[in-house]
Amino acid sequence: MSKIRILPDVVANRIAAGEVVERPASIIKECLENALDANAQQIDIAIARGGKESIRIRDDGEGMTRDDALLAFERHATSKIRSAEDLTSIQTFGFRGEALAAIGSVTRVTLTTKLHGATSGTEVFIEGGKIRHVRDAAAPGGTELVLRDLFFNLPARRKFLKTDATEAFHITNLVTHYALANPTRGFTLEHNGRQVLAVTATTDLRARAYQLFGANLLDNLAALDFAQADVNVRGFASRPHVQRTNRDGQYLFVNGRFVRDKLIGRALSDAYRNILPPGAFPSAMLFVEVPPDMVDVNVHPQKTEVRFRAPQRVLESITAAVQRALGVEPKFAPFPATS
Ligand code: ADP
């Protein structure tokens, strides 16, 4: 008799869920990305008690058929890639096919979805990874997920969640990131019935930054627009008199994907080395664009870490972009460089 067993799917999914779903904000990240991948123009989010009690996220994207709505909760179920080769040219946020399976296994989920133009929509209720019911439902075109009782079946994990205010802070920060990266889409966020954020579709980054942060902040930022070989850097960086004690004012994106990247953080610090005193951090909204095959986004389940094929080149471009915008002598020689 063998001692090794293959775990049942429900158990395997719940274990894997830990990697994708760390806190309410990570759930909202996955749902926001799914909505954007589905080409939603308007995304409305409402949370209760920092997202621990409930999260509702509704989009007017393409919606799903009944079959797809059920498949979506299976592990490795994705409509976005078909083969390993597709990973090198990924254009969508999703591709792992793990998010909904993970979310469905640690919450109580009601999914309501309808294809635009379909006569009827579908409602699926899933609890701890098990489908409890599926039925026809009236719905507008698009998708709505209502998630209740996060980690109801993982009490140890539930204990690690922070206060409502802290979880709500992370969510607001996250939605701000996505709103910034997608100025042509509308976003709203409500916490315990109170509106926290509301931005309507607009034309460009400047207009969106104005909606989110107001004229005051914009006046203190220098615009960046810099291209060097195949690395493109756009956005805004703060003028020298703006100083923060942490990186909270830094919004970093690679190919439209929001990242927490040490390299980009370092490039920013490098650019301000002789401008800011030690311990002071600049604010910035940095959009780095590189060809898809120059960056690997499949490093971490939450996809907030990326790996560049030529990190030095990216680093130099960012530093140069910021220094040029601030009128500082460039620290690096212009291209062509090695690596
Ligand atoms: P991935 O995004 O990596 O493909 P997910 O588990 O996040 O995996 O979603 C599984 C599939 O469900 C997606 O590939 C997509 O086809 C479908 N889906 C999920 N959310 C939405 C949505 N908001 N609108 C339309 N389709 C969706």
Ligand code: MG
């Ligand atoms: Mg996804």
